[in-house]
Amino acid sequence: MADAGKDALYQQRIAIYPRSVKGRFRNFKWAVLGLAYSVYFLLPWLRWERNVGPDQAVLFDITGRKFYVFNLVAHSQDLLWLVGFLLIAALLLFFVTGIAGRVFCGYFCFQTLWTDLYLLIERLVQGDRVARIRLDRSPWNANKLLRKAGTHILWLAVAFWTGLTFTLYWDNAPQLLVKWFTGSAPFAAYATTLFLTATTYVMAGLAREQVCTYMCPYARFQSAMFDADTRIVAYDEARGEGAQARHKINRELKSREQRRQQGVGDCIDCGFCVQVCPTGIDIRDGLQVQCISCALCIDACDAIMDSLGWERGLIRYTSETESEGRKSPVWRPKTIAYGLVLLIAIAGLVWSVSSQAPLEVAVVQVRQPLFVRLSDGRVQNSYELHLANKTDEAIELAIMMHGLAGAELDVGNFDALQLAPQHSLRVLARVRWRTKHREKGSRGFFLDVIPQQRRDIGMISAPATFYMPGGDR
Ligand code: SF4
Ligand code: SF4
Numbered sequence: 307m308a309d310a311g312k313d314a315l316y317q318q319r320i321a322i323y324p325r326s327v328k329g330r331f332r333n334f335k336w337a338v339l340g341l342a343y344s345v346y347f348l349l350p351w352l353r354w355e356r357n358v359g360p361d362q363a364v365l366f367d368i369t370g371r372k373f374y375v376f377n378l379v380a381h382s383q384d385l386l387w388l389v390g391f392l393l394i395a396a397l398l399l400f401f402v403t404g405i406a407g408r409v410f411c412g413y414f415c416f417q418t419l420w421t422d423l424y425l426l427i428e429r430l431v432q433g434d435r436v437a438r439i440r441l442d443r444s445p446w447n448a449n450k451l452l453r454k455a456g457t458h459i460l461w462l463a464v465a466f467w468t469g470l471t472f473t474l475y476w477d478n479a480p481q482l483l484v485k486w487f488t489g490s491a492p493f494a495a496y497a498t499t500l501f502l503t504a505t506t507y508v509m510a511g512l513a514r515e516q517v518c519t520y521m522c523p524y525a526r527f528q529s530a531m532f533d534a535d536t537r538i539v540a541y542d543e544a545r546g547e548g549a550q551a552r553h554k555i556n557r558e559l560k561s562r563e564q565r566r567q568q569g570v571g572d573c574i575d576c577g578f579c580v581q582v583c584p585t586g587i588d589i590r591d592g593l594q595v596q597c598i599s600c601a602l603c604i605d606a607c608d609a610i611m612d613s614l615g616w617e618r619g620l621i622r623y624t625s626e627t628e629s630e631g632r633k634s635p636v637w638r639p640k641t642i643a644y645g646l647v648l649l650i651a652i653a654g655l656v657w658s659v660s661s662q663a664p665l666e667v668a669v670v671q672v673r674q675p676l677f678v679r680l681s682d683g684r685v686q687n688s689y690e691l692h693l694a695n696k697t698d699e700a701i702e703l704a705i706m707m708h709g710l711a712g713a714e715l716d717v718g719n720f721d722a723l724q725l726a727p728q729h730s731l732r733v734l735a736r737v738r739w740r741t742k743h744r745e746k747g748s749r750g751f752f753l754d755v756i757p758q759q760r761r762d763i764g765m766i767s768a769p770a771t772f773y774m775p776g777g778d779r
Contacts, residue, residue, distance in 0.1 A: 325435035326429060329605025330605065346471060349364050354374075394652055397647055400644050406536070465504070526595075541579075665694070677774065686736055703758065704755075707754060718734065739772060748774065749772045755767075
C-alpha cells in the first residue's frame, strides 16, 4: 500500500491562528472594510425621492422588473447594462491585476472582508493567536465552551444580518423587515436569507483560507495576468538571507554590523510574518498561489525592522523586474490594452445610460400561426408591441401603420392608450391585408407609435414584416 500521507488525495487542514498586527496596510484594510460594510448594510435603508416608484435609493424590484439605483431606473429591456457592468468589473479586475497583482483578493473581496470581521470577533472573544492555540489545546470546560459558543453565536448573527440585508435590497426594506419577523414575508425572502446565512457562516467562519486556495477560480487563472512587472508581495531574499542564511538574534548576531561580518542576513527568523498570514504561508518561500496579497506580512516585518532600527522593506510590494534592480513600468502593452478596453467599455455604458430613450418600442412577430386566411379572403398577421415608458410622466400614445397600402390595423381598445410613468405594456396588434391573388412571400411595413402632446419624444416607426401564404417564413 502506498504511503498514505504522501499519496493522499486530500490534505488534512492545518489550523491557522492568524495573529493581529498593526501597520499601514492593516489600517487601509480596516478603512476598506468600514466603507464596504457601511455601504452594504446601510444602503437598503437610504431613502430617495422619486416622482414615480419606491422611495428606496437602491431597490431591485423583480416583480415590477425594474432596478432602481438612485436616479437611474433600469427596466428588464436594459439587461445589456448589466452585461456591460459585469464586463467592466471583469476588465477592471484584469487591469488592476496586471498592475498590482492580487490586490482585489487582499483588500476588496467579500471573502476577505467577511473573514477579517470573523477573525476580529474570534480575537475579541477568545484572545489573540497564543490564547486561541492554548484554548484549542485545552480540555473542554465551562470557559472553553462559553468562548467557543460565544464566537459561533456572534458569527451566526453577522451571517444572518448579512443574508437579511441582501434580501432587503429586493423589496421595500422597512416593510420587508417587519414582514420577515412577523412571518408574512415571501418564501423567497426566507430562503435567500437562510441560504446566505449558511454560506457566510461556512465560508468566512469555517472554510476561510480554503475558499481562496481551493474554491476560488480567480486564484487559478490569475497567473495568466501576471508578468515580470506585476507587483507582488515579496521577501528580499538577498537582504534577508545574506551569504549565510537568516539567523535569530543572539548576543553575537545582534547588530547589523555583526551580522554583515558573519554573512548573516537581516531576517531574524522571528516568524511574525508567518503568524499574521491569514492563509498560513511563509512568504520567504517565494510567491505562492495561496498568497492573497493582503500585505499583512509587510506590516509585521516593518514592525520588526522598526523595533530594531533597521530600514523597512525586507518584505515589500515589488516586481520580479524591480527585485533584479531594474525599473518596472506601470504602463506596458498589456496594461495599456486592458486600460483602453476598460475605458471604451465604461464610455459605452455611460453613453448607453445617458442616452436612454424616453420611449422604447419593440415589435415581435407572432409566429404561431404566422398568418391566418380570414373568411373574407384577407390575410392576417399578428404582432406583439412592447412599449416602455422610461419617463416619470404618463404618455398618451396612438398606434398607426404605414407601408402596406389598404391594410387594416387592429389594436383592440388601444387606439389611444395611456402608458403610465416607468411602466411597460404589451399590445397585440393585428394587421389584415387583402393580398393580390398571386402575391406570395413577405412585405415590410412600419408600425408607428405616436406620442400625443409630446413633441419632445417624437414618433417611433418600428419595422415589421407581413407574411403571406406560400411565402418564405
Ligand atoms: S504571504 Fe503576506 S501578503 Fe500573502 S497572504 Fe500571507 S500575509 Fe498576505
Ligand atoms: S517578520 Fe521579517 S524578520 Fe521576522 S521572520 Fe519575517 S521576514 Fe524575517
